[in-house]
Amino acid sequence: MSQIDLSERQRQVLATVVAHYVVSGSPVGSRTISKARPDHLSPASIRNTMADLEEMGYLAQPHTSAGRVPTDLGYRFYVDSLMSQRPPGKDDLETMRHVLLASENDQGIDEILSRSVKLLAGLSSQVGVVLAPRFSHAVLKRLEFLRISEDRVLALFISQTGMVDHRIVPMKESLSEAELTAVNNLVNENFAGLTLPEIRSRVLQMMRQEKALYDRLLARAMEMSSHYLDQREEGADELLVDGTFNVVGEPDFADVEQMKRLFKAFEDKNRLVELLNACLQQNKPQVIIGKECLDPGFEDLTIISSPYRYRERPVGALAVIGPRRMDYERLITLVDSFSRFLTESLARRTRMTGSEQAEHQKNGTEDTCDP
Amino acid sequence: MSQIDLSERQRQVLATVVAHYVVSGSPVGSRTISKARPDHLSPASIRNTMADLEEMGYLAQPHTSAGRVPTDLGYRFYVDSLMSQRPPGKDDLETMRHVLLASENDQGIDEILSRSVKLLAGLSSQVGVVLAPRFSHAVLKRLEFLRISEDRVLALFISQTGMVDHRIVPMKESLSEAELTAVNNLVNENFAGLTLPEIRSRVLQMMRQEKALYDRLLARAMEMSSHYLDQREEGADELLVDGTFNVVGEPDFADVEQMKRLFKAFEDKNRLVELLNACLQQNKPQVIIGKECLDPGFEDLTIISSPYRYRERPVGALAVIGPRRMDYERLITLVDSFSRFLTESLARRTRMTGSEQAEHQKNGTEDTCDP
DNA sequence: ATTGGCACTCGTCTGTGATGAGTGCCAATG
DNA sequence: CATTGGCACTCATCACAGACGAGTGCCAAT
Incomplete structure (x- = not known):
């Protein structure tokens, strides 16, 4: 990894570029960054740093006289080492608690999951995906x-x-x-x-x-x-998708052909299931950025996924899928806390029907499992 | 209805406009029609007829110097009185038979339905919708x-x-x-x-x-x-939707905002369920064109739906949803024969488990039903 | 190392004119 | 009297040109 040898300034500049780009959507120039800094470093200096970052592959220019945009590598470095890890927004937490707890008393895990995927899509303004507990x-x-x-x-x-x-x-x-x-x-x-x-x-x-x-x-x-x-x-019926309309009209998907591929990808659930299965063994949210995902059709997407657990074992996963330009900071914490919520919710369900728990121990399940 | 008082020529011209427009997608002018006619009526005469049709509300001009496009009313007249009723294409029939019969021997009506919706979307190149048998x-x-x-x-x-x-x-x-x-x-x-x-x-x-x-x-x-x-x-889980990607990139949905509404409509299944329920009592394919559907979000769509039956009663429906500009002739026959196929398929299923049929008679179901 | 200055690039916007498909109207025609 | 050719007119589309401006790279001065 060449990530260690970034100077403090380079790190700061990269962070600022990402931060600005994800909200503005247009390439960010040296002036903008200069103004955003507390020490008033001149645009010229910033330009030098940016040229360095471009050489190293973290930034790119759409064309000669435009500002810089982050590359996949740039985003990667950002989420791995630059991003501050805020606690999730109070609002998000409150909404999640509200919606999930409300459906918990109802019966039917299906109901919880289908509400979850709607909520996930709503809070993230991206496409929400939930992989139901694997049988x-x-x-x-x-x-x-x-x-x-x-x-x-x-x-x-x-x-x-x-x-x-x-x-x-x-x-x-x-x-x-x-x-x-x-x-x-x-x-x-x-x-x-x-x-x-x-x-x-x-x-x-x-x-x-x-x-x-x-x-x-x-x-x-x-x-x-x-x-x-x-x-x-394991069939395709175990996957819930919602919020595809969020991605329609994203300027990042201007190309119609690409958009068509995208929607085909969302309807071909088998592939999505595979993708989510891949994250089951992680215990942190997993972020797949652009070309890091080898699956064709996902080159311009980012997938933030996280498994949820039952009895300490990962049984399902949820994810947010959107353009590479997304608010990583917020969405990663969102996905993370969402998966915790689901995990807790499942645990509570067991307690409700806990009478058979002893029986389970007796049969000695803990050791003879294959993932 | 003012439909009777269309002269033979007016009918022919309207039919030609629709026929050309649904394949080309661009407004059709008098020259085009003149050339398409066996009798070589001059463009000028055609223009007169077209002006008449416009006055009557069957045609419209996007702008002054463009050709004509059919209005909702124009399409309506076309499907009601102009369209020739061809038998369904051999290819379509063959594919339907192949796919549906293959899944019939499997168990699970869910499987048949989910294959059906995929097939419907595939054959029509539109969005396919299937309302599962109502419980x-x-x-x-x-x-x-x-x-x-x-x-x-x-x-x-x-x-x-x-x-x-x-x-x-x-x-x-x-x-x-x-x-x-x-x-x-x-x-x-x-x-x-x-x-x-x-x-x-x-x-x-x-x-x-x-x-x-x-x-x-x-x-x-x-x-x-x-x-x-x-x-x-009656919940939203009874509705299957497939082929939404077919509608992405249709030139008819150039406006992004509109497309967003469209996708929201597809995800809000309750509304679709209502729409399909409305057609259950028909016994022919029902065509809803543009503004004929009062539901906001569907103003620019056409819905071709048909119920399928079980024991002489309509229990579910299937539909094709697309832009108003679609190949009515082919798609109406497609939907029609598809619903027949499903009806037959359900009938065969009963025969397979027919042992309880007598019992059913005994309980006297036939008379005490509410729709 | 930082900075101001400067020439340069290039995408975007704006305006202009040419093109052509198509129309409506009218007078001539069979 | 329906049909037709002619003609002026409209208007979307396209191509081209110039102005604009955001942004860059480089260099010399501090």
Whole structure:
């Protein structure tokens, strides 16, 4: 990293350029900076410093006689070492508390998430994205098979946090009501408190055991569970997007062709899911600036993302997506505190339905998890 | 209606203007039309006719020395009386058949719908919208209450067509497993084969009956059902939207401010739901052109919508939304045949799970329905 | 090292004139 | 009497030119 060898003045100038550019949107010149400084350094001196910064790749000129704009590298340096880390704005915090707590008493985590994404878009004036808790991290509270026709059952998955998922599973040979109840009991006895990957390995393990060969119902239980697991894939329906209209009319996206690509990117949710998944392991907000994101269509965007947790594990993420020219200082703290809020909210949900917590410990989930 | 008193020539000219304008996008002049006619009527004559049409409100001039463009009224007359009704394109039909039949064997009506909306957007190159089957028209196959904590149960609604809905319902006093099973039995005995509004009135009716006062479990069953019904509202999650990027960069939406409003409209799904609901009672594709839609934000749009049916009743709708300048002929037939396809697809789904059909008849649903 | 001065660059704005598509009107025509 | 050719007029679009000004780089003086 060549970042250490920036002089104090260079750092200050770069910071001022970024600060001005993100609000004005037009290249900032030496005069502007000179005036913004407490010591009245002349424009000429600033020009020298700016020329240095340009040489080092932190600034760029749109054309010869224009001011400077930050490059991706310039922004990067700004967020990494220049930006002051203010606490989040009181207003933002207050609104978040208000909206999220209001929906917490309602049921349905879906509701909280959909409000969250709207709020995130609203507060940031950018595109808001929320990746719903991944089912692969969800802890099973109950798995139930319900008959819906002669040869098909509905598999119903309920997680500790209250997420619900259902799939239709074919049934090779019909089971009586009593048998189906027995199957349900078997399933819940064996799987309660486990995550999906854990259930998968448990299923494989049990299918190998001799016992299953003789206990017909157990065999069926494992078979149906296995079917359900196969049906479940991480799909695009787990991603919420809102606020795309915020990005329409941004001067930064003047080019129509580019804008078209942009919207295609927002509708292709699979790619967004991948992007957000990538940030799950971080424990600070992650900032991806322009070309740092290799995905085509995102070259001119910045993504600020942060995971939220459940039981110390990251289970989902939220992000703000906008033009590279954005208010990093505010938005990073916004995303950060938003993810904390969601984490706390999930924790509170567990406490509400906490009766099964002991059971979870008993099954020893903590050690056998894969990310 | 003053539509009858258009002379044959006026009709032809109007038709030609629309036909040319929808493909070229620029105002069409008298010369162009003159050349397009088999009889070589001179531009001057055409001009006279066009002046007439303008006076009558079917055409308009963007500015003095430009050609004519159709007005809302002009388009209206075109779709009502001028347009030839071609059968849908072989290609479109083939693609629809291919995509829809492929997903039919999968489970999950959600999957079919989400593929449909993507396909609709793709084929039309406009914004595609699908209103999922309204639960208020759904016929209950099974309603199940599942305990998820001491004081809350999950209400699970499964319809004949395989739609699934779930809500969390609070439970005032705890019920034992056996009691809950009894409640479930009571509920299904009473409600199977009914639609939601029917269930609602049945609940009210039963709560009034003396019997319920004495049968504690029956009272609880009704109370919980009532809770579920209250939770259920027609929400925004029933609407699928795709292809918004198709509308970005349309020359018709040059104005940025307008485009912003447009995207806000697409994200405010409640309003779209209302719009589509309005077309449920039609049995032909409905076309709403520009200012005919009173909703602000839609003044410059055209909506082509058509309901799809289940058991002879309209249960959902699909639509194509785009600029007023669109290929009405192709898109109307497209939407029309698409809705037929969906209707047929739903019918086939019933046949697949047809074992309960008799039961449905028995409960006498056909007469007691409200729209 | 800092600064004022100066020539230079180049995007933006403004005005002008040419171009051409298209119109409305009118008088001539079959 | 509908149709038509001719003609003057309108107006958006384009290209070109000049003025303007923000901003730069360089250099010599402090």
